[in-house]
Amino acid sequence: MTGGYAVTASGLTRRFGALIAVDHVDLQISRATIHGFLGPNGSGKSTTIRMLCGLLSPTEGEATVLGHRIPGESEAIKRKIGYMTQRFSLYEDLTVRENLEFMADIYSLPRTRAQRRIDELLEKYELSDRQRQWAGTLSGGQKQRLALAAVTVHEPELLFLDEPTSAVDPQNRRDFWETLFELCEKGTTILVSTHYMDEAERCHRLAILDRGRVAADGAPQELERRIDASVVEMETNDPRTARLLLADLPGVLGVTQLGVRLRVLLDRSVVDPLAEVHARLFGRGLRFEARLTHANLEDVFVAATHGRYLKARA
């Protein structure tokens, strides 16, 4: 056993030809916690997860999953892990129940226990009245619940969830996370990747991935506290102009518009951010009111990725 860690990795790297999809990633995931991967498209979340569950072999580096070295001993962990793929990967031409039966058989659950477990899961994920429906005809949210049910049939110790809520509405997302916390309380370790800040916020620990690297790593609140940037929040009568003016101010990492408000993220190297903002906007015929504020996770993300994704969008 590697102490209280369910997963450890050091220098985990995966190349696809010239592309470095995952670049020397270090990880330590404590047991019975929810660990998040937050990162933009193509940042290497899925690739890292695939390596950890033994689907892909790393080009470099090593990892231990539930005390077994990967990829050498990946057969040994297969009973103890569940992997919910980013794309729906159950059989669309089997019914909900048949899919669950298939998974139960694959994990060699005894017949009676399997039936009991399946009923329990159908109940829990509100799929009981859908059990004779083909999986392919389920809605996005229902599919996701079925997928989670399917990979937890055998009560794994470790769950890999690759963007499990990408097609789910906010209410269902909240419910989904409730079940994750429930699983976690029962001792399941969960590694979940996401694009959503509100989901990332709920994780015990979080790794922000950017172009294959871990750009920041820690508990969400800790990351917000430790952020290497300052945040100026302001209200103005002309947010569009203000945003354009501030965007190319030296040291500005990103400007986000929220209605009439703007959130300006500035590098730590800017000694007096409030003064800089004032100086920039002064005499432009704008009315505005600015103050320093606490960073949120989105700010952390923008700072960690050096505003690359915000600026690209602006």
Add this chain to the structure above:
Amino acid sequence: MNSLLRLFAILRKEIRQLRRDRLTFGMIVGIPLLQITLFGYAINTDVRHLSAALADQANTQLSRILALDAQASQVVDIIRRVETPEELETLLRRGEISVGIFIPADFAQRLAMRDRPAAQLMIDGADPLILAAARQLTDMSLRYDTAPRPSADAALFEIRNYYNPERRSVVYIVPGLMGVILTMTMVLFTSVAVVRERERGNLELLITTPVKNLELMVGKIVPYIVIGLIQVSLILLLGVLLFHVPIHGLIRDVYLASLVFIAANLTMGLVISTLAKTQFQAMQTTFFFFLPSILLSGFMFPFEGMPRAAQYLAELLPLTHFVRLIRGIMLRGAGLWEMAPEIRALLAFTLVTLSAALLRFKKRLD
């Protein structure tokens, strides 16, 4: 034990999916039905009743017998009688006849001297099938030539043809057709079934479960073995009922031979599934394998007539061996052991492709 359970799980899943896949299900029954009626009724390589004209300048008893025998062979129907070879040429050119039979005035003399052909056949050789059919006639007159004492009922019709006395091509075609249909469906079904799993992402999930490669492959193959045997039965039934195809050998041998052949095709399908990324690619690759099989195996064209290189290539294709094997069993009543080389070839092919599939499949999991 668990391995067996997983195997059954895959089998059960596969059968459930198959039952719901109307298209595949339709193909299982539809392809044999369509092919056998198509080949049996529509495609007839057995040409008879060619329209012919006769110019008999000899007009002796012997020449009249020749003409009568030609008519009796059913290869030609003499629809016109003319005087000169020029008239025959004209009729040929106009397309009114396919064959002109010219018997010169010195027919008897020529027969006796045997230095020149006694009679002449003029043939519209544009269609090779007609040419081939008319050759039967030259065979006949040749025999006549070599007969020193041509008596009236001399064995003009002694065409050596034991296995298909009525020269019905459908009898010859059906056993081979069985191989063609199995090649098409078996290779296609397995390759598509495995690739579909990859394409739809099912494989990504499966790999992280305790399922082993071999379990997955066997589970995928077994249902198709059963389907293959159903197809064999269907073809045999149709062949016997509709076309009175004989089964001179043992039914057991027919099924055993088919089983070996089905295995060879299924493993080939697995190999293709490791090469193709999409179902469409799997179909294309299957076709790429199917085309030389159907052309070179001896099903369509006589093996002996093919160039050396093509023959060597054909020896690598399972259909070639199966066509020989099944014709031997069904048409000549050969026993399985008499056809041992073909069985060995099929088994070797199965073994090689299965190993290749297992090796390659492992790599793909990475």
